[in-house]
Amino acid sequence: MLKVLNRLKPASRAVACTLVLATAVACTPVYKKHGYIPTPEELAEIKVGVDTRDTVLEKAGAPSSSGVLKDSGFYYVASRVRHYGPKRPEVVSRELVAISFDQRGVVRNIEKFGLEDGYVIVLDRRVTDSSVQDKGFLRQLLGNIGQFSPSNIPGAS
Template sequence: MTAHRSTFASLMVWVCALVFAPMLSGCSPQIIKHGHQFRQSDIQQIQPGMSQEQVKLQLGSPATTATVNNGQAYYYISSTMTQAAFLKEKEVDRKILAVYFNPLGTVEQVAHYGMKDGKVFDYISRTTPAPGGRDDGILKQLFRNLGTRQLYGE
């Protein structure tokens, strides 16, 4: 009888492990990378005096460009996000490689920026502002016109 009970208990442990292991593994965070992913050797080959075309051949098209001090600037942006199960993504690292060109179109300076160097802001806030710039609660919105005297559209 005890041999049967211990066999049943060990079988239940294995069944529980097989059922809960996939569920728990779904909770482990996923690492998601966006943007340009560079090797250090690619970045080290960018030297002052290179043309814009040589930089594009080495690194690819920039994520964005800008005009800075009468010259161009190329920005290569990469970010690393983590997401656990159904939770919202969280940015854990951001790297920006900025290549500044002089007015003649040759590399003047290469700079590296990270999350500590900039202000993090949300491009898409996923919220719609309320009319009039105020954020009324649901009850206030429902009962807003209760005290007004507008009978039959007069």
């Protein structure tokens, strides 16, 4: 490899080195962390049967989401996602801490779930589906050929 590089002109050598470095960098995984879960020390401060919703907010912070019903719990979610080149991002780890409350607003239970427990925690994303997804670009572009009608021209009667 060095013999080949030595035979190249300096400009070509710089381009070759840049391409090799760019290829190596493009294949490096990038990790992103999303969300927040309380630390084990913060969770240890929360006492089941003693703490209320307000004291949990003070000790552990605001939850990622809370239950729909008034007496349901707080949910803290943290995910770690790996982006690797052109591949689809992959969730490497996901943790969920669920703190449930009774009717009086007192902590009833603290549970921790993760991918390693065998639980798949699907985060619901509210995305509107469109009918365009099942058609390719050319099919969308050429799909109206033959469906033309003179009555569709504005101003024509």
